[in-house]
Amino acid sequence: MIELSKRDVLGGSLAALWAGSRGAAAAAATAPVAIRPGRFDASVASLQAYRAPEWFRNAKFGIWAHWGPQAVPAQGDWYARWMYVPGHPCYDHHVKTYGHPSEKGYKDIIPLWTAARWDPDALAARYAAAGARYLVSMGVHHDNFDLWRSRHQRWNATRMGPKRDVVGEWQAAAKRHGMRFGVSEHLGASYTWWYPNHLYDQFWPRLGVEYDGADPRYADLYHDNRTEPFTNKPGTWYTKNPAYHRHWFDRISDLLDSYQPDFLYTDGGIPFGEVGRALMAHFYNSRTGPSGQVEAVYACKNQGSGDFFEGTAVQDVERGVLKGINPLPWQTDSSNGDWFHKTDDSWKSSAEVLAILTDVVSKNGNLLLNIVLRADGSLPPESDRLLADLEGWFQVNAEAIHDTRPWKIFGEGPTEAAGGAFGENGRYTARDIRFTTKGERLFALTLAPPAGPVAITTLRRGSRVEPRRVGSVHLLGRGPVAFRQTASALVVDLPASLPTPQGVALDIRFA
Structure with missing residues (x-):
């Protein structure tokens, strides 16, 4: 168990809330956020002057390391949430493997993520050979655990788990192998998504015994938001609490300022209204070259919670495609398996991945593909085989993908692909x-x-x-x-x- 002292809390509105200084937190939440000076501001009209850079339009294919402590149990995506939901297989697995979540919670999974076999340089070399033109590192998932040397969150990979700067090492490896570098943030939804960690069993023998997320000593990991549960209903993906909005801005702007990535993905629409647009403006202004061309790409979704304004960002379609040629560059994000490593998973073949990639590129899109890693940083056999197959295909056919543009029509054939998220088809x-x-x-x-x-x-x-x-x-x-x-x-x-x-x-x- 990891004990918390006041010295360990590294600032931000949540630290103020934990310390009981709610007035200070409220004042911080209403103070203007700091945007790097430049041509963009937080208005929609300003952001609609954005144009996706040529490097992104030419790249067509990126590989994502959607990887972190949730890979440890090998039970797939959203483990940090489902382990607190009785009746879910992850809850049963957690109780049998680690103990009851009132005693052994997600905080006790984090030290088990040591990444003992992770070699980012060797992996980046394979990604580049497999046709990837950009490499994206997980920055922070819904589990509120930062994979960089965070100034605002003590629960980060340089201090716990692998005790390595995961984002920084991925960035250096990408640069060595000629790839653009990006990060993903899923923090925006964390404040409501992780609500179950505050609850308790509603049955014997631990009826009413609170899970470890209710312990105020760990509020900086589990949040203290007990009034806004994510329920799959519209409007529950993002918190409405301005203190959390400011906390999110501080954390993600720290990530951007520290590593200056070329690409940022948000798992949802643009979060938190003007605060989210301010982060976009900050990112674009930070990555504007001498000629005035913005080198940054911000990708987010145009469905569900949050905002999306045509032309302000690159539209991302999770595990799906668009029906025809989109006039603006877009992206689909997908995975060759589950988002985190899962025992007995189902896997995409190289034929399926390449069919999806080709369909997407013909419609003016890019494919960002998660290549599943085990918790220790090694490749499962299915991921290893996929990379080998992609390398062989790109050695022959890269010029038909990289640096291309759509034609008059995207294609022909008998198979109709459903448009929209979660409708991908590799068959x-x-x-x-x-x-x-x-x-x-x-x-x-x-x-x-x-x-x-x-x-x-x-x-x-x-x-x-x-x-x-x-x-x-x-x-x-x-x-x-x-x-x-x-x-x-x-x-x-x-x-x-x-x-x-x-x-x-x-x-x-x-x-």
């Missing part, structure tokens, strides 16, 4: 084809390996979409291939042996 056929462009080159990528010739109906002779005559076709990884442009389709003959076991990419030039 496509070889007749499902997606298009990307680079200059005068048109790439046609199949979303599954073809068993014979590829027929592209969009490029048939006399097509209204593309009236030009096809002059040549190259199969990436092989070279020129025979083709014929008929009244029904552009038919491309392929060799018996394909360059990759997933889909193929055709480089099409017009006469």
Whole structure:
């Protein structure tokens, strides 16, 4: 058990609340937040002058280390919440493995996260080889545990658990391997999400015995918000308490100022109204170059709680896609398994991941993919195999993905992808084809390996979409291939042996 003394509390409005100085906390909450001077302010009109930088539009693929103490039990996502919910498998697992949450709570999981086999440089090298152009580190999840040398939270990875600057080490590794660097923050929802840790069993033999989250000694980890539970109902994802809004701003601006990342993801809409927009302005002003181009990308969701204003940020669609080509760059975030390591998980194959990536890129989007890590920082076999497969595919087909732009239409084929969050589909056929462009080159990528010739109906002779005559076709990884442009389709003959076991990419030039 970790004991708390007043010397350990490192400031911020929650420390004031813990100490009983609610008047000081209220005063801090209403004081203006400090925004770095620049062209942006907290108004929507100002933020709508934002344009996503070219590096993000060119990158197309990033890898996310959605990783932290919740990987320790190997029970998947949201463990820190579900372990306090009787009847949930995580509660049962916790009681059997660690003890009752009135005695052994999440605070006792944190010291078990030692990351003993974590080698960020070796992992970053593999991520870059697998086609990733940006690497994103977890900054803080809903568990309120900071993975950097935090000035406002003693519960952080440099003082507890691995006792390493996880964010800083990921950043250095990304830089060494030529990738842009980003961080994710899930703190905004933590104040309501973690409400169950304040509760107690409603049955014998521990009826009414409070969980450890109700202990005021640990209020800086578990929060002291006992009036705003997250219930899946609209408006409960984010707290309405201005003291927590200021606490969130101080914590996340510390993360941004300390590491100057290129990318920030918020797990929800823009939090907390003007306070959230102030953080966006601070981030954009901090990452504006001499030419006036903003190098920062802020990605957040356009559904559920919080705000989203078109053009102020990059829209993120969790585990989903958009129906067609979006005029503005966007992103989907997904994982090859559960968000945190889970025993007996179900895993995406490389064919599924590459089909999702290709579909997203054809619609002007990026894929940010979590590659699941074990608690010790090592790769499960499924993650290791996926990275090897991605490396092989990108060695052949990278030019059809990186630095491309959408074509006139995103593609063709029989499989209809549902638009919106949590509707991703990696199960496509070889007749499902997606298009990307680079200059005068048109790439046609199949979303599954073809068993014979590829027929592209969009490029048939006399097509209204593309009236030009096809002059040549190259199969990436092989070279020129025979083709014929008929009244029904552009038919491309392929060799018996394909360059990759997933889909193929055709480089099409017009006469």
